[in-house]
Every structure is written in C-alpha cells, then in structure tokens.
Amino acid sequence: MEKRIAENIERFRSELPEEVQLIAVSKTKPNEAVMEAYRAGHRVFGENRVQELVEKYEALPKDIAWHMIGHVQSNKIKYFAPFVNLVHGMDKPKRLKELNKEAEKCGRVIDCLIQVHIAKEESKFGFDYEEAFALLEQKPAERYPHLRICGLMGMATNTNEEHIVREEFAGLKRFFDKVKQAFDLPHFDVLSMGMSNDYQIAIEEGSTMVRIGSSIFGSRQ
C-alpha cells in the first residue's frame, strides 16, 4: 500500500505537464499515508474537512502546503486561517468577507480561488458565471485587502459522458480567459479543475491545478 503511494506520486510527476500543479488529496487517509507521499518528495496536500485539516497540519511536517479544497463553513475559517496555503472553495461573498476578516486577524494575506458552479448537479457549490463576474468586477482587491484571488475552481458533473465534462471544463476556461482580459488581477493565474476521474480532460481544457485523491491514495470508504 505505502509503496504504491510513492509510485503513484512518481507517476503523476512524470505524467503531468510542467505547468500543472498536483494537489494530493489526503482526506480520510491516515497521517502515515501523507508521510509516504511526503517521503516521495511531495509537499502539497488537500483536505476537505476543517477538523481533519487542522489535525494533520498539527501532526505533520511544517513544510507541507495545505490546501482547503472543501466546502467552507464561515464559522470554521478561523481554525485554518493561520496556516492554510490556498482556499479553493470561495462560493459566496459572505465567505470572502469572513476569510478576509480572519486573515486580517492573523496578519496574513490568504490566497484563494473563486469556486464556480459548472456541474449539472444542484448539490455542488459555487457562484454562477454572472455572479462570479460581478464579484470580480467590483474591485475585490480593495474590498478584501487580506485576500489574494488567485483564480478559479470548478468541479464537473460526475458522469461517464465525456463530452459533458469536457464542455463544462472548457466553459470554465473560457470564463477564466475572459476575466483575465477584462480585469486587472495580477495574481489571477490558477485554474483548479480535474480529479482522479477527469483530470486528463481537465488538463486538455486548460487546467493548471489538479486535485487527485483516490488515484494516489487508493479508494476511500
């Protein structure tokens, strides 16, 4: 098992284009699994639950960059604001306001991504395109001085119909390019899209950051 984690890290490292960053999604997996990837040289991990993120941060080496990739509850932001490296799931103005406030309390500027709802499933989170555009239009750097909006995150529909997934990713990439052209956002260069089942399509459609869990650590319960 552990040996396979290191092998998988190596495999992704050689397979992914240089401009695509790999986030190893370690949610539900034990610290030892994270350490196996760490010993293979990997330093960037993603978690989707605050308590697990904080526990792993406290127990594991401090040169790990922790990404919060899950749905963010405003009242829990304070627990990860002191150390988080990138927050992927900014899905409401209220959330940005709260993260900005907690970042200010810690004396930090926190990097985050605007999550856009691109899937068919209603259950997934995120701004729709119009809302995201409006937010980015309203001088976010002035409204949220303790945040640095570094790009967009999206999750495609969970389906085997490749054309659906591809069109959703392509749509997000078009929106990303449009935003970059329309506004002066100097740090806006991350497009976080793609998971174990769809990362190849995501990369073909312009992803710069993939979030891979089960293809590195094995399936979850």
Ligand SMILES: *Cc1c(COP(=O)(O)O)cnc(C)c1O
């Ligand atoms: C769990 C999760 C992933 C990784 O999923 P896999 O299918 O295991 O690669 C990626 N992104 C988010 C937001 C997740 O919650």
